[in-house]
């Protein structure tokens with residue numbers, strides 16, 4: 001079993017790939033239909049784990065592959081699948097990751113998107129997942145009915161590259177005219193057939209804030225609230241967008257983990273209050289889904305036992321929600337919401353008394369000292385101005 005470590009900082013990813021993957025099974029993404037799942041089922045597309053290769057492993061259908069792989073077509077047409085996003089949102093770009101599909105990768109792809117209501121979705125045939133399956137003519141006709149009136153092409157047919165180590169990521173930016181529309185469903189078309197290991201749809205959730213009152217406490221930073229990570233100092237082992245994923249972290253990989261700082265061993269320094277602290281820090285900036293006031297914070301070091309940070313501080317600032325990192329760096333006036341707190345191994349820390357009322361904020365900066373891993377951050381507060 002060969003698996004590449006997922007290291008974000010060393011790869012030249014486009015900026016949109018820092019956003020949340022709205023199709024991820026972790027955020028509730030679901031495959032609703034696929035024309036063919038012969039060699040490998042389409043559900044693999046939405047997995048969070050990096051794709052893997054199993055040397056010499058075969059199933060009754062062929063070589064075991066980690067992804068979605070259809071049979072070689074012997075008739076006209078192409079394969080496609082429909083995915084319901086984990087949450088409705090705007091899409092900036094996608095990654096058609098063909099890892100390990102070399103002589104059998106999907107050579108051309110196009111992406112369509114739609115905003116479908118429940119009853120429209122229920123027109124689709126019931127999905128039965130599993131390899132070795134092919135949609136019947138009746139199912140195909142039923143699923144294709146959804147095609148004509150609803151789908152907008154957000155990425156026209158584009159050549160994909162095979163899944164070798166240096167070519168496997170096919171990052172495709174959506175057509176600008178479609179990048180501000182709120183979509184619920186995606187149709188991934190592969191021409192004519194073949195395999196894709198993972199399909200990531202990078203964007204921001206657009207929740208319905210009209211149903212949230214000003215007195216309600218909500219997690220303003222959560223991915224489901226439209227929160228996203230806009231910058232960080234280091235994401236060697238785990239991307240800080242994991243901090244705002246739903247639920248508890250499933251393992252250490254499902255959190256923000258930095259590399260060990262090279263200025264180790266840290267030295268003890270005195271802060272402005274005379275408290276001794278370790279030197280060095282790492283930071284991540286989270287854009288809230290809605291401007292608001294912060295009342296409570298949760299810092300969860302779940303699974304981080306030999307590598308939890310010594311301490312953590314949270315600052316906030318008020319800027320336009322669409323500010324980019326450069327603008328934030330130049331213009332932000334950071335105010336401390338949570339003064340530095342000692343952290344503990346594998347613990348959900350709740351802070352309420354310690355939280356300082358700094359007024360409304362649009363972004364928070366999570367600062368960990370000196371380095372290590374945090375699983376989740378919950379920024380619990382009240383929305384301020386209706387957007």
Ligand SMILES: NC(=O)NC(NC(N)=O)C(=O)[O-]
Nearest residue numbers: 039062063064065072103104
């Ligand atoms: N060796 C293969 O991968 N062959 C076939 N694919 C699988 N998974 O067996 C194919 O379609 O080319």
